[in-house]
Amino acid sequence: MTTVQVRAIREGGGSLVAAGAVRPTFGDGPDLWARGATFVGMVDPQARAVGLGGRLLDWGLAECRSRGGSVTVETESLTGDSLRLFDGRGLRRVFAEDVLRFDLAARGVPEAVWPGGTTLAAWSDVTAERFFRVYEGAFRERPGFPGWSCGRWIAEVIGDDEFRPEWSVLATVQGLGDAGFLTAADGWVVQVGVVPAARGRGLGAALVTEALRRMRAAGADEAWLDVNVDNPAGRLYRRLGFEDRGRRARFRAF
Numbered sequence: 001m002t003t004v005q006v007r008a009i010r011e012g013g014g015s016l017v018a019a020g021a022v023r024p025t026f027g028d029g030p031d032l033w034a035r036g037a038t039f040v041g042m043v044d045p046q047a048r049a050v051g052l053g054g055r056l057l058d059w060g061l062a063e064c065r066s067r068g069g070s071v072t073v074e075t076e077s078l079t080g081d082s083l084r085l086f087d088g089r090g091l092r093r094v095f096a097e098d099v100l101r102f103d104l105a106a107r108g109v110p111e112a113v114w115p116g117g118t119t120l121a122a123w124s125d126v127t128a129e130r131f132f133r134v135y136e137g138a139f140r141e142r143p144g145f146p147g148w149s150c151g152r153w154i155a156e157v158i159g160d161d162e163f164r165p166e167w168s169v170l171a172t173v174q175g176l177g178d179a180g181f182l183t184a185a186d187g188w189v190v191q192v193g194v195v196p197a198a199r200g201r202g203l204g205a206a207l208v209t210e211a212l213r214r215m216r217a218a219g220a221d222e223a224w225l226d227v228n229v230d231n232p233a234g235r236l237y238r239r240l241g242f243e244d245r246g247r248r249a250r251f252r253a254f
Contacts, residue, residue, distance in 0.1 A: 007059055009052055017047040020056040022063040025072055036069030042076070053085055061089065061253065071253035078247040091251035096229045100242035102212060105221040107241050112209040115201045117174025120210070123165035123183070128154050131170055134181040138193030162186035167214045169207055173198055182207040184215070189225040192233070205236055212240075 009018040020041030039060030043052045057073070064071040073091055075082055086093070121127050132150045139145055148156070157163060167184035179198035183190045189211055194203045215223050225242065227234045238244075 005063055007056065009056065011047070016044075018043040018052040018056055020060050022060055022067075024067070025070060036071060037064035037067040038072040038074060039064055040074045040076075048081070053082065057085060057089060065253075073251040073253075075249050075251075076246070078249040086251050090253060092254055093249055094252050095250040097226045097248050098229055098234060098244055099246045099248060100225050100227065100234075100237055101245045102223040102225075102240070102242045103221075104212065104216045104223055109212045109216055110205075110209045110240055112206040112213065113202055114171070114206045115173050115198070115203060118203075118206075119172045121170045121172070123157075123168035123170070127170055128157075130178050131157075131168070131181050131183070134170065134178050134195060135191070135193050137195040138181070157183055157190075160185050160190075162188070163190075167211050167218075169210055169214075171203060171207060173201075173203065179203060180207050182211050184211050187215075187220060187222060187224055189223060204233065205240060208237065208240060 004024075005022045007020050008016055011017050018041065020039060022037050022039050025036045025038045039057070041053070041056040041060060043056070060073065061071060073086065078096065083093075121130075123131060129150055132153050135153065158165075162185040164184050164186060169182045170178060171180040173179040176195075176198050178195075180192075180194040180203040182192045189208060192204055192207055194207075212223055223242075224245075225237060226248070227237060229247070
């Protein structure tokens with residue numbers, strides 16, 4: 001079955017207080033967990049703690065299992081209560097990321113401090129492949145690296161309707177060559193990477209502050225980013241002035 005199944009829960013007066021959906025899960029490769037069904041649900045904050053989340057989750061798990069394959073549960077707002085709920089259903093967390101916000105309207109942007117001899121280039125048809133090479137060098141050794149081709153990665157980047165090439169930065173460091181990159185979309189720092197040989201020099205911080213400077217100069221009043229909860233870069237972003245706004249997570253039934 002490839003359809004999306006939706007369930008809504010309404011209070012006595014007819015107002016929507018909770019909703020969930022089950023959709024098919026597809027993958028690119030032979031990964032067993034890439035195929036199956038995924039459930040996502042939400043409950044109005046004013047209607048929590050009365051069992052609606054449990055009812056929705058039980059419905060979603062049953063619907064996912066009826067389709068066969070893997071069973072995945074996603075949440076855009078992981079809390080202590082929802083974590084206990086997932087744990088109680090035997091779900092295991094396989095991914096989590098924090099959502100951070102920088103208030104460009106209220107905060108000053110820190111000054112970018114670059115390693116000596118650094119030059120910058122914005123994204124263009126000419127530089128796109130160089131961005132990819134730095135992306136590959138920065139992330140190739142990480143678990144779950146997709147191993148995409150240059151063409152596919154570039155297509156993913158520019159396929160975002162809100163991609164902003166003028167805010168996306170490639171840093172070339174004297175003696176190392178192309179060493180760091182950042183891609184950005186409207187209001188978002190999408191991806192930041194530094195090759196291993198250039199780490200520990202403040203290059204990641206400089207890339208982020210340069211992007212923030214460009215966003216603010218263009219009139220943006222906020223910037224957002226996601227960072228894996230296990231990524232030490234989270235400390236850097238908070239030190240620069242990003243503030244926590246929530247946590248996304250993915251769970252699977254094993």
